[in-house]
Amino acid sequence: DIVLTQSPDTLSLSPGEGATLSCRASQSVSSSYVAWYQQKPGQAPRLLIYTGSRRASGIPDRFSGSGSGTAFTLTISRLEPEDFAVYYCQEYGTSQFTFGPGTKVDIK
Amino acid sequence: QVLLVESGGGVVQPERSLRLSCEASGFTFNNHAIHWVRQAPGKGLEWVAVISFDGSNKHYADSVTGRFTISRDNSKNTLYLQMNSLRPEDTAVYYCARDQGASGYCSGGSCYGYYGMDVWGQGTTVTVSS
Numbered sequence: 001d002i003v004l005t006q007s008p009d010t011l012s013l014s015p016g017e018g019a020t021l022s023c024r025a026s027q028s029v030s031s032s033y034v035a036w037y038q039q040k041p042g043q044a045p046r047l048l049i050y051t052g053s054r055r056a057s058g059i060p061d062r063f064s065g066s067g068s069g070t071a072f073t074l075t076i077s078r079l080e081p082e083d084f085a086v087y088y089c090q091e092y093g094t095s096q097f098t099f100g101p102g103t104k105v106d107i108k
Numbered sequence: 109q110v111l112l113v114e115s116g117g118g119v120v121q122p123e124r125s126l127r128l129s130c131e132a133s134g135f136t137f138n139n140h141a142i143h144w145v146r147q148a149p150g151k152g153l154e155w156v157a158v159i160s161f162d163g164s165n166k167h168y169a170d171s172v173t174g175r176f177t178i179s180r181d182n183s184k185n186t187l188y189l190q191m192n193s194l195r196p197e198d199t200a201v202y203y204c205a206r207d208q209g210a211s212g213y214c215s216g217g218s219c220y221g222y223y224g225m226d227v228w229g230q231g232t233t234v235t236v237s238s
Binding site: 001033035037039044045046047049050051056057088090092093094095096097098099100101102 | 143145152153154155158167169170203205208214217218219220222223224225226228229230231
């Protein structure tokens with residue numbers, strides 16, 4: 001089974017700064033099968049990015065996804081106050097639909 | 109308004125059973141695959157199961173295979189998760205989530221035709237404890 005590792009565990013930043021979140025897979029994953037989700041406390045997750053780089057409906061363009069093979073990145077160009085949350089990557093190209101452990105982006 | 113509403117959670121003893129439901133509204137239910145995803149207290153997301161638009165393809169996480177069964181009734185716009193032989197480690201908030209695709213399938217461990225979960229319910233809590 002594919003294992004996804006996310007880094008860092010926690011990213012402490014100020015509003016207006018940029019954020020780069022990493023997701024690494026234990027074996028190659030097609031970028032067509034990588035998604036990113038945002039989750040705030042007490043809320044359900046929200047789809048941000050799918051097929052590696054496509055923004056989901058209603059997602060602002062400050063969010064972007066990239067990567068291939070075993071290394072994928074979610075970039076938030078300028079953090080808004082509402083962006084402080086936990087972010088999960090997921091692969092959905094295998095029958096285990098694995099999620100990464102998450103990166104928490106908190107306010108510095 | 110596109111909605112998924114879960115129900116059926118509660119407190120149950122180990123080895124007992126529970127059935128969760130997820131009622132959909134605001135979209136054409138039988139145009140989408142639907143997943144169950146769970147989140148243990150203070151932990152990350154764990155995918156549980158998926159069913160294709162017509163119920164013909166179902167896949168499960170290794171941790172629940174043989175104990176959980178996913179099903180759907182398209183005439184009622186409702187998804188189900190029958191959970192048997194429950195264990196304390198099944199304690200979690202259970203979410204149903206719509207896949208952007210309809211006819212995804214898995215073969216030989218690889219999956220095709222899924223496009224990420226774009227609509228989520230608010231979750232229902234299952235606690236397995238004696």
